[in-house]
Amino acid sequence: EVQLVESGGGLVQPGGSLRLSCAASGFTFRNFWMTWVRQTPGEGLEFVANINEDGSQKYYVDSVKGRFTISRDNAKNSLYLQMDSLRVEDTAVYYCVRDVGYQDYDAWGQGTQVTVSS
Amino acid sequence: DVVMTQSPLSLPVTLGQPASISCRSSQSLVHSNGNTYLYWFQKRPGQSPRRLIYRVSNRDSGVPDRFSGSGSGTDFTLKISRVEAEDVGIYYCLQGTHWPTFGGGTKVEIK
Numbered sequence: 001e002v003q004l005v006e007s008g009g010g011l012v013q014p015g016g017s018l019r020l021s022c023a024a025s026g027f028t029f030r031n032f033w034m035t036w037v038r039q040t041p042g043e044g045l046e047f048v049a050n051i052n053e054d055g056s057q058k059y060y061v062d063s064v065k066g067r068f069t070i071s072r073d074n075a076k077n078s079l080y081l082q083m084d085s086l087r088v089e090d091t092a093v094y095y096c097v098r099d100v101g102y103q104d105y106d107a108w109g110q111g112t113q114v115t116v117s118s
Numbered sequence: 119d120v121v122m123t124q125s126p127l128s129l130p131v132t133l134g135q136p137a138s139i140s141c142r143s144s145q146s147l148v149h150s151n152g153n154t155y156l157y158w159f160q161k162r163p164g165q166s167p168r169r170l171i172y173r174v175s176n177r178d179s180g181v182p183d184r185f186s187g188s189g190s191g192t193d194f195t196l197k198i199s200r201v202e203a204e205d206v207g208i209y210y211c212l213q214g215t216h217w218p219t220f221g222g223g224t225k226v227e228i229k
Contacts, residue, residue: 037167039161039167043208043223044220044222044223045159045167045210045212045220045223046220047217047218047219047220095166095167102149102153102155102214102215103155103157103212103213103214103218104155104157104169104172104173104214105157105159105167105169105212106169106172106178108166108167108168109166110166111166
């Protein structure tokens with residue numbers, strides 16, 4: 001069974017940093033693109049970043065470029081999202097998602113809450 | 119970016135009655151390879167999103183056959199033939215043909 005388990009969320013002040021992790025199991029992690037998707041308090045879903053199988057290609061939504069960094073460790077079956085210079089508008093539940101091709105998100109983690117507030 | 123417009127925003131439905139959600143894109147979702155990368159997701163309260171339909175009309179395994187997807191080009195529809203209590207939640211469309219964008223969501227509730 002495919003499992004994705006996020007961790008690392010929490011409450012942080014504006015300008016602060018957090019590192020999200022996602023532990024993957026039940027499939028051959030190194031064979032898949034992986035994505036971070038967030039759900040804002042208004043309930044909208046938004047693509048944040050994705051990374052290809054070997055980590056050589058990374059893409060970000062404009063609003064996080066230069067502040068967030070996606071990475072992976074295939075030896076540890078893990079996906080990461082380093083979030084720096086956090087803003088109030090980054091407050092959301094962040095989901096780790098498996099992409100089986102062309103943004104086909106067939107498996108989602110349970111999500112981790114990130115709250116940016118003073 | 120491609121804008122995905124869902125309607126209605128809110129959909130109160132009587133149990134056992136049909137429901138229909140529209141998703142319109144600002145550009146054609148037909149990829150140069152001929153495929154259309156349009157997906158539907160369900161988010162129940164307190165749960166993660168779950169894919170229901172992939173590539174317009176293919177139902178995921180385990181998804182009840184009362185759910186169906188249809189459409190082409192820029193106009194897509196998710197239908198529930200007979201709404202059940204467990205169908206309460208927010209439904210989202212997503213296009214993967216271009217830079218990925220989600221629809222704003224449609225909240226399905228029981229009247």
